[in-house]
Amino acid sequence: MSTPTELGLSVFEPPCHGCRKWRPTFAALSVVLCVLAAFAAGPAGAAPLSDCTPHRGTVVAVDFAHWGGPIVRGCGIDQPSGYALLHAAGFTTAGDAHDGAAFICRVGNQAFHDGIVYPTSSEDPCTVTPSTSAYWSYWLAPAGQNSWTYSPVGPMGDVPKPGEVELWTFGATDIGGTGGSGVPRFPPSTLRAANAAPPTHTTPTRSTTPTRSTTPTRSTNPIPSATTRATTTTTATRAVSAPVRRMRTAHRSAAERRVASERRQPRRPARKRPAAPAPDRRRHGAAGSAPVVAAQPTSERTSSGSAGPLVIGLCLALALAAGAVWTMWRRRRYE
Amino acid sequence: MRHATLSVRGRVPGIHDSRRVPRALHPVAWWIWALGLVIAVNRTTNPLLLILALxxxxxxxxxxxxxxxxxxxxxxxLMVALFIIAARIVFQSVFTAGLESGDHVLFELPHIRTPRWYAGVQIGGPVSLEATLSATVDGLRLGTMICCIGAANALANPKRALRVLPGALYELGMAVVVSISLAPQLIESVQRVARARRLRAGQRRGFRALRSIAIPVLADALERSVLLAAAMDSRGYGRTGPATRATRRLTATLLLAGMVGVCAGCYGLLNGSGPRLLATPAILAGAVLCSAGLALGGRRVRRTHYRPDPWRAPEWIVAGCGLISAVTLYFTSGYNAADLNPSFSPLRFPALPALPAVAILIAAAAAFAAPPPRRRVSGSVGVPDAAGGRIARPEVSA
Known part of the structure; x- marks a missing residue:
């Protein structure tokens, strides 16, 4: 997409020389028109789950077990951020009023309750940052790692890697993400792309696309010799972050794998009423009882609303402003 | 205003309604009105409602x-508000938050790569229309709130507003009034000295000119303060009153304990993860203790009011207008949250929720409910209402 200024100026270039003084007006008008035209564009489509393989694409899953729902699993390929991955997989999200859309406060998918975003506004108004006692926590499991890592970055800062699994669970965690009801009780292997065995510890995909971990804009501004530079960066940071990651997950991985394998024994499928929240259900393990279903794309395109309220509101404001200017003008005249 | 010095009593029809006696509205009414609008504006990021409020x-x-x-x-x-919006947009553009799939790129800044441990903050990169719009609206909200305070400052006489301070704080209020009066006096003093220099054909510029202006102005200020101190002393200011040592200690203890309670309560309210039970009782107990301390401290100050500000029907209406806006937006946000805080990703036109819009428009009724303001007849810029600045005076025959 070309920038609006050059687009607008090429369209609205005044044909005569005498109207040069109108040029700022034309420029402003063109910017406004471009903003209005941008409202009409729609979002991108969702990738089907079968597109993801152990070496291609990233699986993202959202655990609705807090509301008695399934784990909804989707797929995204070469997404610039974890946030874009959620949307590419067909999830709808909402931020909170304080932090903006990048702080995931509500998540929903068409596969669960017709796409209602949870938590609902009666549970959390999503006006300020949710507390650590009930929020969507973000978990990563890179290719080859069979335990969850509490993401050190937000969904906008994370860059999904091929073969990775990302998980969103609702509940409480402590600050380090080591305890609380939001910690996932099932290993990432239950969610990985199923059409091949889990990849080994050395993944070839990482070395083939090393620039992925640095910038989401790699496709728009290719930089010469970026490959070598980025490779060194990647290895260096991996060397730093690997002990940290081991430290975080070591005390959990072995025990949890055992617990999770026990829980995968067939249990009585306790289907509750859909609207009733079941917070204690998390204690019994989500992967054992809750089914894993594929994400569905949003059914209807989000409309961009109508411009009517905008016009009415601006007219009201303009009328008031005109009243103020008129009063000041009369005041100045009579003094 | 430029023509102010030339005017004879000019009556502007409409502003000077002949049927209504011009008088100053009670400053507290203006402050309640403005703070009500601040609360209302704080509840919304809808650009239409914000522009309407402005x-x-x-x-x-x-x-x-x-x-x-x-x-x-x-x-x-208003200029401060514009600056806030501009600064917010610049920061949003420099520290981008990353692109979403459907974003519309306005332009691209050079991207500076940051190491992985610094993830979460990007410097440079593509700037999207969505991010710019949400930054604009965010800045607009803060700017509108600041303009609400500015409107209260423009409409209410700050010296008369300080009269409503509790008696225990009257010394503080008096100091503030004296310092508020200082700035116009200094400006007037500087103008007088500059005029005198021009008459004497003083040609020095720069640092030397500064010296020849600053010394007379300082001397003038010193002279004024000695005169003011003498005048206040002769009128009985600065008496400690019949307070014993025990009373003063009790007052200080009550105030300190109350402040600690209020601080603890605020922390409990804002933190959220703390014990919920502590928050409200601590604030209430702190407020009660503070009030008791202020009442006890105020007993030693006996005040008489010179020209008290009346509180009549216009005051009720103006304060009520602000309160209606605040209450309406405070309680509609529960079921109208999507309209009050519209999202710009994906881009969509903001809605104009009817009830909050009407509530904000009701605040405009203050322009008709308030009595027309008293206008200065003539004279230069000075301190037009110096007598009103006197907020407290100990009773001489106590």
């Missing part, structure tokens, strides 16, 4: 401000 502020200020120096400050608050 125009309401401008309309009321244009209709009901006086000619006092502080009453012309509203345009500076």
């Amino acid at each position: 125009s309401v502020l401008g309309f009321v200020v244009a209709n009901r401000r006086t000619d006092a120096p502080w009453a012309r400050a509203f345009k500076y608050y």
Whole structure:
């Protein structure tokens, strides 16, 4: 997409020389028109789950077990951020009023309750940052790692890697993400792309696309010799972050794998009423009882609303402003 | 205003309604009105409601401000609001938050790569229309709130507003009034010295000119303060009153304990993860202790009011207008949250929720409910209402 200024100026270039003084007006008008035209564009489509393989694409899953729902699993390929991955997989999200859309406060998918975003506004108004006692926590499991890592970055800062699994669970965690009801009780292997065995510890995909971990804009501004530079960066940071990651997950991985394998024994499928929240259900393990279903794309395109309220509101404001200017003008005249 | 010195009593029809006696509205009414609008504006990021609130502020200020120096400050608050919006957009563009799939890229800044441990903050990169719009609206909200305070400052006489301080704080209020009066006096003093220099054909510029202006101004200020101190001393200011040592200690203890309680309660309310039970009782207990301390401390100060500000029907209406806006937006946000805080990703036109819009428009009724302001007849810029600045006076025959 070309920038609006050059687009607008090429369209609205005044044909005569005498109207040069109108040029700022034309420029402003063109910017406004471009903003209005941008409202009409729609979002991108969702990738089907079968597109993801152990070496291609990233699986993202959202655990609705807090509301008695399934784990909804989707797929995204070469997404610039974890946030874009959620949307590419067909999830709808909402931020909170304080932090903006990048702080995931509500998540929903068409596969669960017709796409209602949870938590609902009666549970959390999503006006300020949710507390650590009930929020969507973000978990990563890179290719080859069979335990969850509490993401050190937000969904906008994370860059999904091929073969990775990302998980969103609702509940409480402590600050380090080591305890609380939001910690996932099932290993990432239950969610990985199923059409091949889990990849080994050395993944070839990482070395083939090393620039992925640095910038989401790699496709728009290719930089010469970026490959070598980025490779060194990647290895260096991996060397730093690997002990940290081991430290975080070591005390959990072995025990949890055992617990999770026990829980995968067939249990009585306790289907509750859909609207009733079941917070204690998390204690019994989500992967054992809750089914894993594929994400569905949003059914209807989000409309961009109508411009009517905008016009009415601006007219009201303009009328008031005109009243103020008129009063000041009369005041100045009579003094 | 440029023509102010030339005017004879000019009566502007509409502003000077002949049927209504011009008088200053009670300053507390203006402050309640403005703070109500602040609360209302704080609840929404809807750009239409924010722009509506800004125009309401401008309309009321244009209709009901006086000619006092502080009453012309509203345009500076508007400039501050514009600056806030611009700064917010610049910061949003430099520290981008990353692109979403459907974003519309406006332009691209050079991207500076940051190491992985610094993830979460990007410097440079593509700037999207969505991010710019949400930054604009965020800045607009803060700017509108600041303009609300600016409107209260322009409409209410700050010296008379300080009268409502509790008696225990009257010394503090008196100091503030003296310092508020200082700035116009200094300006006038500087202008006088500069005029005298021009008459004497003083040609020095730069640092030397500064010296020849600063020394007379300082001497003038010193002279004025000695005169003011003598005048206040002769009127009985600065007496400690019949307070014993025990009373003073009790007052200090009550105030300190109350402040600690209020602070603990605020922390409990804002933290959220703390014990919920602690928050409200601590605030209430702190407020009770503070009030007791202020009441006890105020007993030693006996005040008489010179020209008390009346609180009549216009005051009730103006304060009520602000409160209606605040209450309406405070309680509609529960079921109207999507309209009050519209999202710009994906891009969509903001809605104009009817009830909050009407509530904000009701605040414009203050422009008609308030009595027309008293206008200065003539004279230079000075301190038009110096007598009103006297907020407290100990009773001489106590």
